């Protein structure tokens with residue numbers, strides 16, 4: 578149906594944000610503002626203008642504030658204002674188009690990086706296989722990778738004989754994926770549960786309600802099952818001044834800023850205990866083996882990370 582002339586020349590739309598008034602980790606309401614600004618000013622405006630987009634989001638963000646807060650109770654940091662579901666859908670479908678994602682990925686993709694990514698996936702496969710051996714009774718490891726993207730980790734799991742499933746909300750990633758068992762929603766994989774392992778690589782920092790989602794996902798894991806969480810490490814980041822700050826706490830995309838401490842507390846609150854994964858070597862370089870071994874022996878005094886393994890109690 579064609580709209581009347583008056584409605585076609587509508588006033589420019591401004592994005593709608595909702596406010597998160599309680600901590601995304603512990604639920605507390607004692608929040609302190611670490612930094613704040615507007616989307617159309619300063620470093621944030623500049624970085625958004627430099628990013629590749631489908632539809633340019635800048636006109637819709639005019640005058641809108643962002644506010645990065647921390648919980649006084651547990652230390653969790655996060656963005657107070659997040660896009661409402663309708664605008665978030667627009668972000669996925671119109672702003673972050675497949676073409677825009679490809680331009681960004683191309684800018685960071687190198688052969689070395691791809692090789693490194695695959696060796697890291699293999700080390701996870703080896704660790705998960707060993708850590709779940711006692712709870713599988715001879716069955717193949719059943720893994721769910723939530724926020725699996727194109728399914729690179731899943732295809733690696735599958736090559737090792739795992740029964741692997743993925744969930745990703747981005748249709749573009751499911752359609753251009755390298756693996757065929759990727760679904761749109763958690764509801765689509767319930768009949769494949771229970772899983773022996775659940776992985777979330779670079780996912781928690783994107784979620785509106787990470788705690789509630791993890792309750793739902795955790796229920797699909799067997800008791801004693803393994804949870805692998807990886808997020809950017811936002812230790813010491815309180816404001817957005819540099820490109821690196823922006824990549825870690827992008828106010829439209831990386832709306833939750835985890836540190837080793839808050840990530841560990843988050844999982845513990847959900848009924849998981851930290852475990853030390855076994856050491857795994859995927860390298861032809863003996864020096865790297867020595868380095869991995871030293872790292873593992875020194876782990877109690879090493880800098881903590883946001884790449885953590887847990888077991889469901």
Ligand SMILES: [Zn+2]
Pocket residue numbers: 600601602603604605648649650651652653
């Ligand atoms: Zn908290």
